[in-house]
Amino acid sequence: MRKIPLGRTGDQVSQLALGAMLMGTSTDEPTSVGMLERYLDAGGSFIDTADCYAWWPGPDNTGGESEALLGRWLAKTGKRDEIFLATKGSAWVRDPEPIRSGDGSWETMAAQWVGAGGDTLRRAIDDSLRRLGTDHVDLYYVHVDDRSTRLEETLGALAEIVSAGKARYIGWSNVRTWRLERVRALAEKNGWPAPVAVQEEHSYLRPKAGADTLSIVDDELTDYLRANDDLTLVAYSPILKGIYDDPAKRDGHQVMRWYAGPDADARLAVLTEVAAELDVTPNQLVISWLLHRTDPELVTLIGPRTPEQLETALAASDIKLPAEQLDRLDTAGA
Template sequence: MQTTELGRTGRQVSQLALGAMQMGNATGESDSVRILDRYLEVGGSFIDTADCYEWWAREGSRGGESEELLGRWMRDGTKRDQIFLATKGSALPRYSPDLWAADGTPNWDLARRTFAGAGAKTLRDALDGSLRRLGTDHIDLYYIHVDDKATPLEETLEALAGFVEAGKVRYLGWSNVYTWRLERIRGLCARNGWPLPVAIQQQHSYLRRRAGLDTASIVDTEQLDYLRDNDDQTLVAYSPIVKGVYDSAAKRADHWMMANYAGPDADARIAAVTEIAAEVGVTPNQLVLAWLLHQTAPRVIPLIGPRTPEQFEDVVPALDVKLTEDQLTRLDEAGA
């Protein structure tokens, strides 16, 4: 697996990141360990989790299961030294029995209204909890998971700078954020001498979000333009294959995530992916990951989240796909 520089830090990380969100819940301990070990075996180093993963998996959970599993895995040998470890704070909702319906399903509307947020004390407590569960003395990359517009940015950025100064965090990141907020963060960091977030984790794939959709989470053309002009921040792309919809017309018809993309533009891009995947001899999902790995303006680190070892193995061939200039041009120009 190739590596890429994170922002302009000089720090090299694997070009494909591994998300551990489901580990410890939907993905049991033995399968999680198989995926993690195999990721290291193919040259991976960049592992991503969050303190809130996965509170919604079972009634009464306060999250932390993914971090705890990673902590157990890292205690075996020298694994901590082999990985670049990312986690996040700010997205764990305040506890309430109303977070789960009678049938145990999560109440996402309430959760989104009661996220912990990015206040200084909240982040200090969240970071210390993450360090304890992970069994480490530092986090390589610490994200604000959900941008918190109710807390002054100065308070959040000063707290994050303190984490870096104390040696608890090496680098900073931000997730689920509008471009105008990134500009404001950049200005405040420059004026106050605070460390700039070097990773921006957003939902990003080959499909483009549908016209008129207002969301802080999915990259749009303005954000791509911002990131091209500011290569000291690297785009980490979560849900890069949109839950695997490229391989399955049935999944595209039924999956709730397609509401963010559906329309003539998506249809045209699905057709292009399907055609070129057949030429290359890979699946459409693998082709999309390969396309993301070929991006240079801005650079993209796809963040995969396989639930099973088999799903991880389905991803591996994408690392070796070489696309021609003609194929890249046809993919880039496809659309309504």
């Protein structure tokens, strides 16, 4: 599995990262462990989780299950030094019940997030390290940008976390480009660690005009990343809940509200054609297309729930896209 630079840190990370979001809840422990071992055997080393994973699969879940499972696996195998480990704080949910019984909207969830206050992050990283059974993570994200807390407070706490050796690098997720620039400017002004990674939703479909792109890569962020190679994009939800393989699934699917329209239709048509020519699935082709990105180069973060889904994604990393087909995919659209 190919590795790429993480910003200008000097570290190399797997271009295909493994998300552990559902490990320990929707995916049981033996299956999760098998998937972790299979990913490492395939040459992967970049594992991503968060303290709030995953409160939503059932009423007995509160968050922390994924980190706890990873901690047990690391303690049993002694493989901590073999992986680049990332986790996140700020989106721990105070009380999941209002979200489970409500509309599940972004606004409903945001009202329950603990946020990125200094004391909150200091407690969160200590709790994450305890569950993970390690003295540090390699990358620590602000999971959801918190505008109710002064950035100076958040960055100051993150600087303390890095200085204490509890995290090697910091990142930001679900953040607008103008806020990311403000974060970086404040970090430079005060001599604090700046983000080396930004984690956003990114796929083959492009957000439609007027879409709320807080959590989705848009043209502005792409341009910003091209101009700032010290910042690496980690692209989550690359296959958008698996909608590419199944027209019936994407018809009316909630994820399509940000993408549906003439441009999506045109790109889906070309994607389907090229997938048939290569005898691969559209989902696999999307992952391969992302792995072929060089402007900017990025990490593709997969979140398989089953071993079969993991195998499908790993196979995508072996697909070689001829220049003509890559150009057709790149230029497709309304």
